[in-house]
Amino acid sequence: MSATSAETEADRSGDEGDRLARLRRIDPRDAGLPLAVLALMVFFTVQSSVFFTVANFQNVGLQAAALALVAFGQCFVVLSAGIDLSVGSTVALSSVVTAIVMKDTSIPVGILAGLGTGVGVGLVNGLVITVLRVVPFVATLAMLSVASGLALSWSGGTPIAGLPSGFTKIALTRVAGVPLPVVIAACAFLLGYAVLRHTRLGRYLYAVGGNAEAARLAGVDVRVVTAVAYVVCSFFAACGAVVLTARVSSGQPTLGASLALESVAAVVIGGVSLFGGRGSIVGVLFGVAFVSILSNGLNLLNVSSYTQLLILGVALVAVIAIDRRISRGRGEET
């Protein structure tokens, strides 16, 4: 998607008379992933008597919340044609910092410290990528190591337990039956959606991801936009860390180790192009739903761990292949 078409499409959404154009954007070929999620749900409902229950959905929501937060952040970065491999270690470092600070001060201060850690990590990533011109893969891979090392050093390699019970209640509180972490993830989703669709930053992000040089020539400050994407990503990862830390009620120096790859998987399944400039956070939401529901369903059916790994890999490829087929079949818009 080129910078100009990104601008045009966004302008179109603001155009009052152009309802038809907006309807046209809800395209049958975008339905691939939501249909896949629906198919999964139908399958598991039939196979397991406990899948389609309120309690199970509360469970899935709780489990998916942290991945969702991290994936939304990763979406920003991938849209800018980058990648953030350090999100897992950022979660671990934020968890450790939150726990250490919280034990000495108070819950809000601890949470702020954790979130601040995320912002700090994102800033360093952004600077290393834009000022030192290190490619995102390498820069964030290095940060993965640094953040992990810091998390282990500051925690002494063991979990930091003894957090105030008020904090751990975050994971157990429900708002109208919806677990609080899910509400937090939903707010993050709405915020991300608003920024990407309805702000200049969002438009610039798509532009930079689509064609950085063209964006630069059009007057976009590519370095600032890129750096902001990494700050947003790490901040969201820190939000995920707070949620996970509350759930396990301790600071864990190895928390979220699998989240880097999982978040990229969710983003890619969600239709965001790894080359940047194309995709939607709505797709990422469905990507997270797909991965989480698949895992939950397979656990409910007591499928063996090894078979689960196989199924996950095959499902990943199948969903993306089918989704791309549908897109190519109807002819892709640029």
Next chain:
Amino acid sequence: MITSMRSRAALLAGLLTSAAALAACGSSDEGTSSGSSSGGGKGKIGVSVPTVQGPFFTAMLYGMKDEAKKLGYTLEIRDAGGYANVDKQASQFENLGVQGVKAVLIDPADPTTLTGSLAQVKAANVPVVGAGDHFPGADVSVSSSHCDVGHAMAKGAQELLPDGGTMAALTGPAGAPWTTDRWKCFTDDIKSTNIKIVSEKASDPAVEQGVTIASDFLQRTPKLDLVYGADDTVGVGAAKAVQEAKRCGKTQVLTAVLGREAEALLEEGCVNYVVAQQTVLVGRLAVREADKLIAGTKPPSDTVSVPLVPVTKDNLATVDISKLREPDSYKP
């Protein structure tokens, strides 16, 4: 042009220096690959472990360091960074063998992959002590066998469910000998009882994975009687899931390794039976065996078996925690 290149170089230099300073400040014995504890003049003892993270290794390394300090040795600790990094451990083990250490203490991630390295180290006349896990071929091994842990956990399961019941299992990392031995000996004993295993899953030894898997298993079998957690990472995670589902005491939790979180949950009644290893003692005994070997004494047998301690809420007060765990004030 030149100015911007120079300033870029200066920025790079500055960043690298700060990174190095940060690494130096943040490094500890375990954090770096060449950690050593200050000590005495009897020489160095090398230590090779799959990972330094987690309650088991923190406790064992504490025992080793404290005992080494008492006896006058310094320790060189090498961390392979994970159970999967068997090749890295092999290299680190071999390197220790040629670095002039008086003996090597090693917890092998997978003993079968290290036989070649073992031969090399022994050829250099360096005594080798297996610590934490049995290492066939080493001069002596100090450990509680994982099979014994499995048997003890089976005994615990039967004590918790004398009339039988349903059980879910979080078996720990797939393919790791410690989990497979533990699980095999556990299931061998359980076969003849009325305890039925309804769900089972392997995972990383991570608390948050324990929470997720256990809550899915509780969904699957709402009136689940027992959860087996291979060690206290997934065990603690399972207990938290039970807590979340408000089933403490109704769905009982059986695990191994008495870490701080496990102990706190035991007191709350959300963990019900812990097979504790005397991990600090294992570390101490390993150093003492190395000391004997360095002095030229041949060990009477190639195994020093360290007894396990079954812990429940009732006998918690009588347990000697100093043999199980490092002191609260200790920071590695």
